[in-house]
Amino acid sequence: MESMLYNTDAIVVRNLTYGETHAIVNLLTPTGLVAAMARGAKKPQSRLAASIQLCAQGKYSIYQNTGMGTLQQAEVTNSRRGLREHLFLAAYASYFCELVLAVAADRPDGSEGLYRTFETVLDRLTNLPDEALTTRILWEVKVLMQVGASPQWTKCIHCGHEDNTLVAYSPSEGGLLCESCFATKSEHSIVTPAKLPNVLENLRKVPAQRIGSIRLSEEVTKAAALVLRMQLQEYGGIHLKSQKFLDDLESDNLLEEFLSTEKTPVSSDRVSKASKVSKRGVQEKCDDKN
Ligand SMILES: [Zn+2]
Incomplete structure (x- = not known):
């Protein structure tokens, strides 16, 4: 050279x-x-x-x-200094970095799309610290796409039936199941909340830059985190030390304590932070509450 x-x-x-x-x-x-x-x-x-x-x-x-x-x-x-100054945000940031190191191609074969998505999730983490968990979900959905391990989340992985009433995750097939397929394969499947397929599919289809504030119920958040972790490990071949560390932090409820102290009581501040993230495009609704 x-x-x-x-x-x-x-x-x-x-x-x-x-x-x-x-x-x-x-x-x-x-x-x-x-x-x-x-x-x-x-x-x-x-x-x-x-x-x-x-x-x-x-x-x-x-x-x-x-x-x-x-x-x-x-x-x-x-500089994103804020991401290095708090244990939780630093743990998320280092996990996000490890993921991109695991899946990005070397120069010059990389993708500008991945660069922009990564930049966006780091900005979300900085500007919306109380949405760290849902930003993690967003980033994992995008990483699965990058490695070609993402199913279409509104299509039954077994029979191909397409609707948004899929009821369970099948670790052995790597996707969600419709009710009738679940009936025959329930043993090895994990029941998932009704809103999960649409939430994951929206996060998959909509560019990260166009996604504003993400509000998910605790039930959907937990199910998404579990499904994505299994999918990343089994179908993306990704096992990371920082992921384990983050899982431990999240399961200790320390995260929730941190988030409740970080939350700003002024709602207009929240809105302005959220619009900062989505300023490059139309804010999309990823709300699973209606
Ligand atoms: Zn099916």
Whole structure:
């Protein structure tokens, strides 16, 4: 490969300390993943220090010779500092990053769509911290699509019957079942709430940038989380340490305590935050309450 310097938009999805003062960063760019050495970035006064932080986004200049590139300079346009300052948000952010590392292609074979979706879910996490759980659900639905492991959630995985009255999840077939198929295969299936098919299908079909606030009942949230985890593991082949950590946090109810203290009592503030997320398009309703 010819040596060259190139500039790219990028988001930091992993950083590792290398030696005493260097770091290796993995960046997601609109054309895929790339790794780069950030020399001296761990020194206290390094001009690269801000640009190697997890979830930081900006313009990165990389010198590419043979082997790993070198990060020459970077202009951070969105540091997403808030995501690193709280245990829960940091846990979500690091899980989201691990997922994208597991499924994105290397540069130049990556997809700009995935880059935009990832940027959007990180912004949601920052702007709507009390919707962290539903943002996780949204991101997992999109990741399943990326790896070709997403069924059409309103179509029976066994007989192909299409409606929104599917009643159970079949781990052995990787999708939802209609009532009559469930009757013959109930042993190994998990009963799911009536609203789950439409919720998952909306999240699958609508671009993340166009999805506003997501309000789901606790029942639907739990079912979606369970179904998506099984689908990611069995059909996406994805097993992540950070996922386990996050599951533990969520099941300890610590998350709910955190969320209840973070919730802002002023509803207009909520609305403005939500519209900030969806400013690039029409807000879609993913509400399962009606
Ligand atoms: Zn069926």
